[in-house]
Amino acid sequence: MDRYEIGLNKWEIDTPALVLDLDALERNLAKMATFLQDKPARVRPHSKTHKCPTIAWKQLEAGAIGITCAKLGEAEVMARAGIRDILIANQIIGPTKIRRLVNLAAYSEIMVAVEDAENARQLSEAATAAGVRLRTIIEVEVGMGRCGVEPGEDALPLAREMATLPGLRFEGIMGYEGHTVMIPDMDKRRAAAEEAMARLIETKVALDQDGLPAGIVSAGGSGTYNITGVYPGVTEIQAGSYATMDARYKGVIPEFENALTVVAQVISARGDRAVIDAGLKTMTPEFGVPELHQPAGWALGGQSEEHSSLKRSDGAALRPGDRVEVIPSHGCTTINLHDAYYVTSNERVVAIWPVAGRGQVR
Numbered sequence: 159m160d161r162y163e164i165g166l167n168k169w170e171i172d173t174p175a176l177v178l179d180l181d182a183l184e185r186n187l188a189k190m191a192t193f194l195q196d197k198p199a200r201v202r203p204h205s206k207t208h209k210c211p212t213i214a215w216k217q218l219e220a221g222a223i224g225i226t227c228a229k230l231g232e233a234e235v236m237a238r239a240g241i242r243d244i245l246i247a248n249q250i251i252g253p254t255k256i257r258r259l260v261n262l263a264a265y266s267e268i269m270v271a272v273e274d275a276e277n278a279r280q281l282s283e284a285a286t287a288a289g290v291r292l293r294t295i296i297e298v299e300v301g302m303g304r305c306g307v308e309p310g311e312d313a314l315p316l317a318r319e320m321a322t323l324p325g326l327r328f329e330g331i332m333g334y335e336g337h338t339v340m341i342p343d344m345d346k347r348r349a350a351a352e353e354a355m356a357r358l359i360e361t362k363v364a365l366d367q368d369g370l371p372a373g374i375v376s377a378g379g380s381g382t383y384n385i386t387g388v389y390p391g392v393t394e395i396q397a398g399s400y401a402t403m404d405a406r407y408k409g410v411i412p413e414f415e416n417a418l419t420v421v422a423q424v425i426s427a428r429g430d431r432a433v434i435d436a437g438l439k440t441m442t443p444e445f446g447v448p449e450l451h452q453p454a455g456w457a458l459g460g461q462s463e464e465h466s467s468l469k470r471s472d473g474a475a476l477r478p479g480d481r482v483e484v485i486p487s488h489g490c491t492t493i494n495l496h497d498a499y500y501v502t503s504n505e506r507v508v509a510i511w512p513v514a515g516r517g518q519v520r
């Protein structure tokens with residue numbers, strides 16, 4: 159994280175570098191804000207994508223009601239940066255983590271997902287001992303096959319117990335329809351997401367009728383922001399990737415811009431083949447080969463740890479030292495490999511922002 163690189167053109171910084179186009183980022187945040195402006199749902203962006211408190215604050219400035227995290231360690235990073243309203247959209251299990259969680263409640267409005275009565279009792283006990291009341295929501299399994307209670311009346315016994323536990327405040331429910339967010343066809347994506355939301359709202363109705371109103375109904379990813387975000391009864395969406403975007407999501411929600419790239423340099427060039435200094439330790443492959451953005455007429459091929467190969471179709475010849483720009487196929491895991499963003503405006507590096515939540519898997 160060398161500050162001497164501030165003010166340089168993005169093609170001059172050392173490589174490989176994670177580059178974030180500030181103007182595109184801000185347009186993405188504004189686009190989400192504009193979309194939700196006249197809708198009942200708000201956005202609580204998932205910060206597991208960017209892992210950066212500066213971006214989280216920008217989202218709050220753009221109208222977000224809070225921040226979502228996947229891990230306790232990420233929530234600690236956000237709370238340390240002064241962010242108060244944080245949802246951990248995940249299960250926090252075991253005494254070590256529960257102790258950290260309730261301490262977080264001393265200086266933030268932390269909220270956590272719950273699916274198990276024993277876990278709820280342990281959370282309540284720890285919160286009572288620490289003199290705090292922990293905000294909790296029930297996680298509902300809406301079809302993804304991950305965590306959560308079954309939809310509908312199955313949530314009632316847990317909610318009834320949570321409502322009586324002195325250390326907890328029962329706030330509502332969440333259900334992430336992650337199995338639907340990448341469905342390429344919009345009609346099919348809509349049908350699948352709406353089916354998932356019907357399960358979540360069925361749960362809300364059961365709770366309402368039982369006298370345990372779910373004030374918060376949280377769901378949604380970037381691929382379903384305009385489906386889940388308008389589904390009646392959903393109060394907030396957890397979209398994350400829309401801020402920085404990546405090559406895979408670009409096909410699903412092309413209205414958001416690829417603000418995130420990796421700038422790398424050619425270290426070997428031989429006719430129609432070249433090699434760059436960015437491999438699997440710089441750009442993750444689980445969503446496919448990253449997309450070469452520049453130069454035109456070349457494509458990215460195989461990746462090894464510290465190399466990726468380029469193949470020429472009709473581009474101009476490359477030389478060692480030439481810079482290339484790549485769009486990661488999966489932003490969330492690629493960002494997690496880097497210490498910092500080189501933040502650019504009109505191609506000039508205007509700031510270097512630490513990826514403070516990097517590696518916070520505990």
Ligand SMILES: Cc1ncc(COP(=O)(O)O)c(C=O)c1O
Nearest residue numbers: 247334378379380396397398399
């Ligand atoms: C619980 C939860 N909510 C929301 C999201 C949405 O993220 P994205 O905007 O990247 O689709 C995710 C992604 O993994 C998630 O796990």
